[in-house]
Amino acid sequence: MITLIxxxxxxxxxxGAFLLPLLFFLLVATLFPFAVGPDGPxxxxxxxxxxxxxxxxxxxxxxxxxxxxxxxxxxxxxxxVRGLSEEGIAFAKLAGHWLSFGPPLMxxxxxxxxxxxxxxxxxxxxxxxxxxxxxxxxxxxxxVAALTAGLRRSGALAGLLMLPLAVPLLIFGxxxxxxxxxxxxxxxxxxxxxxxxxxxxxxxxxxIRAARD
Amino acid sequence: xxxxxxxxxxVTLDRGGRRLFEGLDLAxxxxxxxxxxxxxGVGKSSLLRxxxxxxxxxxxxxxxxxxxxxxxxxxxxxxxxxGRALAFWASLDGGDPARGMADMGLSHLADVPVRxxxxxxxxxxxxxxxIASDRPLWLLDEPANGLDTDGLNRxxxxxxxxRRSGRAILVASHQPIGLDDHRTAALA
Numbered sequence: 001m002i003t004l005i006x007x008x009x010x011x012x013x014x015x016g017a018f019l020l021p022l023l024f025f026l027l028v029a030t031l032f033p034f035a036v037g038p039d040g041p042x043x044x045x046x047x048x049x050x051x052x053x054x055x056x057x058x059x060x061x062x063x064x065x066x067x068x069x070x071x072x073x074x075x076x077x078x079x080x081v082r083g084l085s086e087e088g089i090a091f092a093k094l095a096g097h098w099l100s101f102g103p104p105l106m107x108x109x110x111x112x113x114x115x116x117x118x119x120x121x122x123x124x125x126x127x128x129x130x131x132x133x134x135x136x137x138x139x140x141x142x143x144v145a146a147l148t149a150g151l152r153r154s155g156a157l158a159g160l161l162m163l164p165l166a167v168p169l170l171i172f173g174x175x176x177x178x179x180x181x182x183x184x185x186x187x188x189x190x191x192x193x194x195x196x197x198x199x200x201x202x203x204x205x206x207x208i209r210a211a212r213d
Numbered sequence: 214x215x216x217x218x219x220x221x222x223x224v225t226l227d228r229g230g231r232r233l234f235e236g237l238d239l240a241x242x243x244x245x246x247x248x249x250x251x252x253x254g255v256g257k258s259s260l261l262r263x264x265x266x267x268x269x270x271x272x273x274x275x276x277x278x279x280x281x282x283x284x285x286x287x288x289x290x291x292x293x294x295x296g297r298a299l300a301f302w303a304s305l306d307g308g309d310p311a312r313g314m315a316d317m318g319l320s321h322l323a324d325v326p327v328r329x330x331x332x333x334x335x336x337x338x339x340x341x342x343x344i345a346s347d348r349p350l351w352l353l354d355e356p357a358n359g360l361d362t363d364g365l366n367r368x369x370x371x372x373x374x375x376r377r378s379g380r381a382i383l384v385a386s387h388q389p390i391g392l393d394d395h396r397t398a399a400l401a
Binding site: 003007011014015072073074075077078079080081082083212213 | 228229262265266267268279280281282284285286287288289290291292301302304305306
């Protein structure tokens with residue numbers, strides 16, 4: 001299992017694949033002030049939600065590299081021949097993907113927050129929300145990546161599948177940023193994230209098996 | 214489980230709504246080799262994937278010892294040097310990738326990225342992984358594709374050595390691969 005997680009990290013690192021979502025995240029965060037204007041208070045009020053939107057869009061990018069290359073190259077078959085369960089493979093992929101996605105995104109949120117003129121306490125809530133929410137985002141990415149593996153031109157379909165499922169993360173993540181933890185936003189965000197993390201390996205595992213027939 | 218390394222009893226396999234074969238019996242013990250023959254599309258590769266546990270039969274049962282599969286997919290990370298790509302699988306299998314590369318004449322390519330390898334060298338790399346995997350049941354789908362004369366000789370050599378050490382081999386091939394004293398399973 002550790003071997004598989006290390007391999008996922010190496011795949012994310014090689015060729016700088018893990019940088020792409022980060023650059024995309026920063027690009028969206030950069031564009032947002034251009035769109036709404038350089039009004040400091042307005043940016044500070046809406047910036048947290050915009051960062052969550054950017055994180056969600058960034059989570060879409062790795063979909064086509066998570067499962068399909070391994071399926072096409074026969075890696076998933078070779079792992080299965082060795083008796084590893086598809087769910088176990090999917091869990092290793094989830095862990096490896098989050099490690100190359102969540103913490104770097106939290107780092108990228110620092111310059112992102114500066115672009116939005118977010119005050120310190122809001123930034124803290126963004127970071128807390130990302131810490132709790134990015135595992136859920138990574139789980140969604142993996143699940144959709146497995147479901148669309150083997151389909152041609154699946155990019156738009158993947159987006160259509162994933163974005164509606166990410167709505168709860170977005171609501172509670174942005175709610176946490178805006179109002180603090182008064183209404184239990186953090187607990188609800190954690191609950192949604194946990195549900196996604198717990199379910200994704202089984203969805204992805206079944207999808208990998210179904211893609212063989 | 215019996216002493217067989219692979220036992221199929223009255224196995225029926227459907228793919229895409231089409232029945233490929235039904236009521237197939239096949240048993241391989243230590244040192245056995247079975248050559249699967251038949252025209253294109255008759256289900257030879259599917260039979261091997263069934264034996265590997267990647268497909269489930271519509272009826273019947275399949276018992277197998279731990280297996281190693283060589284098929285058309287190389288399953289090595291293209292960016293990595295060959296030695297490290299094989300070492301990933303060896304770390305799962307507990308085998309020795311250097312021996313596999315030596316047996317297939319690939320030792321001098323250990324530092325070359327997998328994506329630079331030719332068709333024949335890629336097939337040799339897949340066979341090197343097979344040798345290093347140290348599994349008792351070998352499943353080979355067209356292992357001779359793309360191999361030159363030297364590669365074919367090496368293939369025949371490793372198959373003979375594997376049978377002497379008690380492995381069982383199920384192989385589908387259109388080319389002669391130098392298997393002595395084998396049985397044939399003809400799909401029609």
